[in-house]
Amino acid sequence: MIQATGLTSNPKKDQPPTIDDVSFEARAGRVTALLGAVPAETADVLRLMLQLEPGRGVTYFRGRPLxxxxxPSREVGILLGDVPGHPARTVRGQLRMLCAATGVPVTRADEVLEVVGLVSLRDERLGTLSRGMDRRLGLACALLADPHTLVLNAPAEALSAREAAWLHAMLRAHAQQGGTVLFTTSDPKEAARAADRVITLEQGCVVADQDAADFARTRLRPRVAIRSPHAARLLALLTKEARVARRSVEVVREDGNRLSVYGSTTADVGETAYKHGVLLHQLADEVGDSGPPPPPQEPSATAAPHPGTAPAPSSAAAASHPGTAPTPPSATAASLPGTAPTPASATAAPHPHTAPATPASHPQPAPTPAPADPQATAVPAYTQDAKQSESDEKPGAPANKNANDGSQPVTSGPLHPLPPPITVHPARSPLRPLRYELRRATGIPTGYLTVALVLAVSALISVVQARTGHTPLPRLLAAWPYELPLPPAALGAGLLGALSFGDEFKHPALAADRGTVPRRLGLLAAKLVVCAATALLIAALVLLSDAALLHVVYGEEVTRLPADWPSLTASWLCLLTGCSWAGLLAAGVFRSTAAGLAALLAVPVVLVPVVQKALAGPSVRTAAGLPARLRDLALVQWPIGSEHYVAGAVRMLAQPIAFTLVLSLATLMAAYLLTSMRSRLR
Structure with a gap:
């Protein structure tokens, strides 16, 4: 069950809010349509409900805010637009990656593929899917964690009639299993056909909350659709005959050569056209839209109240009189002059299972069900404490008829003049970050193509370098000419590291419609581990492939290993790992793959010369004997021969590029942690 109360968007530049005090309910086991002529308004309502935009109001999903x-993904399934996935990722790979993000077994991906009918397209790329298949995949993503509630923004937009009928049947099946379904649309006929209850939004306000049958009776009416090359002449003839016969017939000129006739039949229109020799291209009965209801108006202060009901106070009066129960949205819509009539269930009469509103001098205490967690005891005083019964907490259980359905709100104290603010919370990290990162990195061909390109370029450079005979063996095996700031393997590792965060911002599978990605330490640690493993794999493949190629082309003498090969190998592995981490952290800080690569190239091109100038100055003291002094300061005795490894590490860090890379990594890590803390403090 969804209970939205007081949803109001923040005004911009002294303009009135686009969404103003929207309140409604969507019950479990029913399909609810949010109808609005402006699609942006209904989309803003959903974004306020899901805390994707700042504003005011509160929305309860089965008695708890989001x-x-x-x-949340196991409670609410969301479909707000196209699937935010990499175009080169497969349908099955996208769902398996999201399985790791939501913490469900990977077998759930195949189950939802069968449910939405995409089993035959599981190996198709996301960029090749049609509009209808993309909608099916979006519904599969929403159903992946088996949520109780589905919230969809214009799911049938631009779909064929067959695809739209299938989608509505899926939503109806989910509701029949006890779930809650809320979708937006701008087509009144779609709302009347596919929903059980229709909430009409006009100029950012709720103007009607009706059952689908009452909505169809008051908002839709039959008409005769006509297409004729002589539409203007036929319009004049039909109008003249209706005036002569004193019949209530309305003829409306549509776009082009189309007419819509209300209050007549196809037989009468056909006889008129035949009698006057008017050619017809179409003559059919349809159900048309009678137009949007008039904008909401403030009820007159002198209007007599309905017999037996208390007068509904305005929002200003409710704000100035603490303790007065607010008027439900249905009662407000019924009291607006000129709006469509509402059914008996939507009038201001009290619900048969609820008690009448108590006076402000004798407030009735609100029920206090057990909260979902220890911190959920405080509920805003201006809203009702709409906690569901135990049967409503189960998706398949029927609704409790004796529970308060929200038609008579219960107050627990003085009313506040404004609803509580809506805070946009940052996106959540995947529940299984390492598994998610592995599926993200291996689900697209970019990584494989990058590794293949690095191996090919490195092999070519090493063969060309070996011809001169002046290049040392370490640079031959690493394919690192003196003219390049970094070897191709380091650039490839840095590119894959930058893509690790760059793809998250370009295709936000974890943070759809939030504009950012989670900055949790768990996700960062998983990315660091995967990037390091990828860099070590590239380093080993480059060394082995170059050594094998040089041995085949030039013989064994060229590939004879030097005596200090262990320290050289460690330096090579550390260089590629550091480059990979530098690209990863820079892309995470600057939110761009190009920025990650630029930061990586800035290390040898800009920062290394600065460090070399700083270290080239005169010095009185050196750090000779540092390993021995470190051993003396250690609390435990070092193993014999460990000074050799410590001395090698010190010599490695003494190199300008190594020192600069470590300094850059420390700076980028500090910047990442600062941005992460700032996002948490918001």
Missing amino acids: NRIAH
């Missing part, structure tokens, strides 16, 4: 739910 930020108080431990795993």
